[in-house]
Amino acid sequence: MSEKQGGDDKQMHERSDRDAVMDSLLFSLHEQPGEREQRVQRLLAKYPQRGNNTCIRTPPIARTHNQTTLFRARTSRVRILLALAAMILVTCGVYVSLAPPSAQAALTRAATVLHQPVTRVFDVEITTQGFVQETRELSAKLYRQSTDRFLLNFENAPVEPCIVAGNPQRNWIRFGRRTWLSDEESNEGFPNYTWFDLVAIRQLQFSKLFDELPTDYDLRWLNDAMLPGDSKRLYRIEAVRRHYDPSMPRRVVVWIDPDSDVTQQIEVSMHVGDFSVIRTFVARFREEVPLDEAFFQLESNQ
Amino acid sequence: MNQHHDRDRKIFEVFVRENEGAIMAYIRTFTRDAQIAEDLFQETMLIAWRKFDEFDSRESLSAWLRGIAKNLIRNAWRKQSNDRLVFDESTANVAQNTIEAVEMQGSDTWLERLSALSDCVSRLPARSRKLVTDRYSDKRTADELALTVGISAEAVRKRLQRIREQLADCIERKLGEATG
Numbered sequence: 001m002s003e004k005q006g007g008d009d010k011q012m013h014e015r016s017d018r019d020a021v022m023d024s025l026l027f028s029l030h031e032q033p034g035e036r037e038q039r040v041q042r043l044l045a046k047y048p049q050r051g052n053n054t055c056i057r058t059p060p061i062a063r064t065h066n067q068t069t070l071f072r073a074r075t076s077r078v079r080i081l082l083a084l085a086a087m088i089l090v091t092c093g094v095y096v097s098l099a100p101p102s103a104q105a106a107l108t109r110a111a112t113v114l115h116q117p118v119t120r121v122f123d124v125e126i127t128t129q130g131f132v133q134e135t136r137e138l139s140a141k142l143y144r145q146s147t148d149r150f151l152l153n154f155e156n157a158p159v160e161p162c163i164v165a166g167n168p169q170r171n172w173i174r175f176g177r178r179t180w181l182s183d184e185e186s187n188e189g190f191p192n193y194t195w196f197d198l199v200a201i202r203q204l205q206f207s208k209l210f211d212e213l214p215t216d217y218d219l220r221w222l223n224d225a226m227l228p229g230d231s232k233r234l235y236r237i238e239a240v241r242r243h244y245d246p247s248m249p250r251r252v253v254v255w256i257d258p259d260s261d262v263t264q265q266i267e268v269s270m271h272v273g274d275f276s277v278i279r280t281f282v283a284r285f286r287e288e289v290p291l292d293e294a295f296f297q298l299e300s301n302q
Numbered sequence: 303m304n305q306h307h308d309r310d311r312k313i314f315e316v317f318v319r320e321n322e323g324a325i326m327a328y329i330r331t332f333t334r335d336a337q338i339a340e341d342l343f344q345e346t347m348l349i350a351w352r353k354f355d356e357f358d359s360r361e362s363l364s365a366w367l368r369g370i371a372k373n374l375i376r377n378a379w380r381k382q383s384n385d386r387l388v389f390d391e392s393t394a395n396v397a398q399n400t401i402e403a404v405e406m407q408g409s410d411t412w413l414e415r416l417s418a419l420s421d422c423v424s425r426l427p428a429r430s431r432k433l434v435t436d437r438y439s440d441k442r443t444a445d446e447l448a449l450t451v452g453i454s455a456e457a458v459r460k461r462l463q464r465i466r467e468q469l470a471d472c473i474e475r476k477l478g479e480a481t482g
Binding site for chain 2 (some may be wrong): 019021022023027042046139
């Protein structure tokens with residue numbers, strides 16, 4: 001502790017309230033990351049083990065707010081939002097996973113739902129922000145199969161398969177506890193896509209974000225927002241988590257084109273991996289692309 | 303059991319990382335002594351973690367943590383034999399309101415939420431900005447700064463106080479705009 005903050009102690013009594021707060025905020029602003037990290041590490045070294053039944057509790061069902069009415073009036077859009085936002089969540093592995101099946105078993109499960117024609121396909125650009133930056137560029141395609149079923153296919157990043165624990169029937173597959181593997185890890189045998197459907201998603205905790213809005217989230221709705229790099233005016237809906245719960249996204253931002261009702265971008269900030277970092281995933285939906293029916297043949301993905 | 307312990311420990315780490323910036327800022331309002339601030343910070347976080355089951359999740363976690371910190375600060379202030387820590391209810395209220403307003407910024411980290419202040423600092427005249435950097439980034443005392451600036455330590459303190467006043471006006475305006 002070599003900080004020389006104590007140098008002006010004799011003035012402590014003379015400071016105004018505002019001055020004292022500003023002094024503190026300035027120290028906070030100028031603190032070096034190393035200092036902060038050392039402080040965190042010193043505290044972590046004193047970690048106290050809590051009792052067996054003292055896990056962080058999930059906040060109770062939140063109060064219903066006025067915005068619910070607003071959202072219910074936009075049911076069709078919400079369905080799209082729900083599915084797309086959950087896509088990011090499912091993809092990024094927020095939920096508690098069970099033991100992953102083999103890649104082949106996962107693929108077989110996926111194949112059981114490949115019986116409906118794909119209706120639309122969109123290019124998806126995925127970027128990350130936060131403490132950990134992804135070094136590679138990620139690209140994906142969003143395949144829409146009816147209004148309730150979607151598939152996100154990573155074109156350059158294999159993901160790890162496992163089962164959706166939030167679905168009581170356990171009949172739906174999600175891939176990607178870690179979403180994508182690092183270059184050093186073996187990707188052999190892992191598929192690079194994730195399926196999800198609206199029914200399954202509705203049973204996941206995150207569905208409350210849209211179904212019972214806002215569930216533990218503060219909602220900010222802007223009708224006239226501009227997406228960086230885009231001149232069009234969009235709806236911008238931001239949901240910010242009100243209470244502490246690392247298993248839930250900290251913030252979700254959805255941008256919607258008011259003319260077409262099509263989502264343009266989704267940003268999800270959440271704890272990932274070992275819960276120790278917050279990462280923001282940004283999925284920007286680009287051009288619609290021609291259908292590729294062959295993709296939905298199991299053989300073409302093996 | 304080990305798995306449970308590991309997960310708990312990781313959540314504790316998240317808990318600490320998510321809240322340390324705001325809690326330290328709150329505690330530092332009452333003391334400029336780094337050691338006292340860190341002791342209070344550690345005690346706050348450890349007590350909060352042990353008592354987490356008492357936390358009503360319908361309330362704000364940040365406000366709950368500040369409540370614990372406030373009690374510890376007040377107790378330490380009563381017990382101390384010097385004036386390295388000064389507690390005052392009105393200061394506590396101003397600190398609480400300001401930090402709450404900063405936390406309303408939707409960014410992911412405490413530092414990002416302080417971007418309004420960072421912006422205010424960047425708008426200061428170069429001479430004032432340098433003084434702020436010397437004081438807060440390089441952690442130089444008023445006496446040390448007096449030697450380099452060529453004015454008395456008291457004049458340095460006054461100058462810094464005026465700068466903080468400007469910054470307080472600026473950040474209040476910015477946070478007010480952001481929260482509508």
